């Protein structure tokens with residue numbers, strides 16, 4: 001779509017339900033994510049041509065439950081290539097919603113630009129009645145050309161809301177209002193087709209971080225172990241045996257550790273594996289509580305999947321406990 005009078009936006013497509021097709025217009029589950037191309041998506045929303053000159057690139061076409069390190073590496077490089085292009089005003093990335101928060105948090109930490117970068121997905125396939133994808137992509141492009149979106153880090157636009165990728169998480173399996181920033185709230189909203197911003201995160205992102213594209217290469221293995229009643233150390237020992245350099249423990253409450261899992265985590269930490277305590281509750285901070293857990297790092301407000309991303313990047317810089325702790329306190 002060319003209209004050189006309008007700002008130029010790159011739409012990079014990775015797949016997801018926004019590119020999904022179902023057998024019937026009433027089917028909202030059981031569809032195939034990643035079956036429409038970026039060209040199909042853009043062609044099906046002619047109103048985009050009134051907002052921006054659109055250029056597109058297909059990065060992958062997968063359900064985001066199948067996200068890999070290789071696609072992360074490719075996506076970060078391609079995103080930075082467009083951000084470095086003086087003719088581009090902003091970048092929109094279409095993405096499945098299942099791992100959108102992990103990809104987005106990674107981009108928020110490694111991309112270097114103050115241009116808007118917007119992740120967008122949908123909860124209903126493109127073929128569904130009341131599909132949410134077309135309006136979501138229109139609103140994402142509107143935010144991408146909005147001067148106020150500059151310098152706010154990587155953003156997610158869905159369901160008329162603008163969220164920061166550090167804090168947003170998927171909270172519902174199928175509802176269109178699934179993305180919430182539970183602890184700190186949305187950064188803004190889109191009403192009547194206009195983006196309105198009300199706040200921004202104080203945490204460093206994009207141009208302010210110590211991470212770069214180089215850190216996305218050869219990411220170390222980090223496993224998440226989910227806490228539960230009657231737990232033991234079997235899966236923790238298995239993670240270490242599989243070569244994990246880090247473990248995120250999705251603990252109970254304020255990162256509480258089952259006493260029978262503690263011995264496995266302690267022995268992992270003694271072998272140099274960095275262990276982060278996060279929480280399976282879905283909200284709140286994980287802070288110091290039990291004096292026995294001094295060899296572990298607190299995830300603060302990062303949920304287990306976000307803590308995993310930060311721990312992977314931290315491990316590219318250090319294996320020192322205190323230095324990794326500083327990184328978790330910073331971001």
Ligand SMILES: NC(=O)C[C@H](N)C(=O)O
Nearest residue numbers: 016017063064096097098
């Ligand atoms: N709504 C969605 O996009 C879910 C889909 N499984 C995905 O993440 O690709």
